[in-house]
Amino acid sequence: MIEIVPSILSADFARLGEQVREAEAGGAERIQIDVMDGHFVPNITMGPLVVEAVRRVTRLPLEAHLMITNPQEYIETFAQAGADIIIVHQEVCPHLHRVIKQIKAAGKRAGVAINPSTPVFMLKDMLSLLDMVLVMTINPGFGGQELIPETLPKIVELRRMLAERHLSCDIEVDGGISEKTAAQVVKAGANLLVAGSSVYNKKESVAQAIERLRRAATSEHL
Numbered sequence: 387m388i389e390i391v392p393s394i395l396s397a398d399f400a401r402l403g404e405q406v407r408e409a410e411a412g413g414a415e416r417i418q419i420d421v422m423d424g425h426f427v428p429n430i431t432m433g434p435l436v437v438e439a440v441r442r443v444t445r446l447p448l449e450a451h452l453m454i455t456n457p458q459e460y461i462e463t464f465a466q467a468g469a470d471i472i473i474v475h476q477e478v479c480p481h482l483h484r485v486i487k488q489i490k491a492a493g494k495r496a497g498v499a500i501n502p503s504t505p506v507f508m509l510k511d512m513l514s515l516l517d518m519v520l521v522m523t524i525n526p527g528f529g530g531q532e533l534i535p536e537t538l539p540k541i542v543e544l545r546r547m548l549a550e551r552h553l554s555c556d557i558e559v560d561g562g563i564s565e566k567t568a569a570q571v572v573k574a575g576a577n578l579l580v581a582g583s584s585v586y587n588k589k590e591s592v593a594q595a596i597e598r599l600r601r602a603a604t605s606e607h608l
């Protein structure tokens with residue numbers, strides 16, 4: 387099942403609640419909240435207070451994508467704020483196994499993200515513990531970038547590794563996902579598509595944008 391996951395990074399923050407409700411009404415399956423600290427990535431965005439606020443306006447599962455150093459210090463905070471899925475970056479977790487266990491102990495689903503330059507095999511021994519691997523298809527930090535084509539074989543490789551071991555872990559992609567690239571990432575093996583600027587694009591309603599993206603994503607699979 388392909389799921390569309392709007393990233394609120396590109397939403398109009400002055401009417402955030404409304405924009406989240408529009409995504410839910412438009413058929414989005416989850417919402418992603420991009421947490422950036424200005425250290426791991428060169429941008430500063432949202433924190434647990436935003437997760438808490440979004441939690442109040444939607445029943446959709448919330449993903450907290452932690453693009454921060456020392457994520458282990460904030461797992462419980464984001465869990466309490468209402469995140470259902472907590473995603474940490476492999477690059478900042480020397481004790482990744484411990485962090486995954488921490489997320490599970492908080493009663494949440496665990497995801498690990500890898501940057502475009504991080505090989506998939508870094509997660510090989512953790513795959514059976516994960517609910518999701520997020521393959522970043524851009525360098526994290528900003529919305530509106532173009533998908534990096536070198537990331538596509540990583541999705542293929544990850545899908546193969548999961549299939550070989552009969553693991554049901556989701557493969558999410560994030561960055562540059564649009565009508566043009568959606569079918570490519572699905573064909574490579576992704577099943578969760580994060581989209582920011584192509585969903586909150588101001589040229590059409592959020593529902594229309596989600597529908598268009600879903601059609602593009604599933605077109606080769608009809």
Ligand SMILES: O=C(CO)[C@@H](O)[C@H](O)COP(=O)(O)O
Pocket residue numbers: 393395396418420451524525526527528529530531560561562563580581582583584
């Ligand atoms: O995590 C990030 C950025 O680091 C993303 O979630 C972006 O928000 C995706 O934006 P688009 O590429 O879809 O505009």
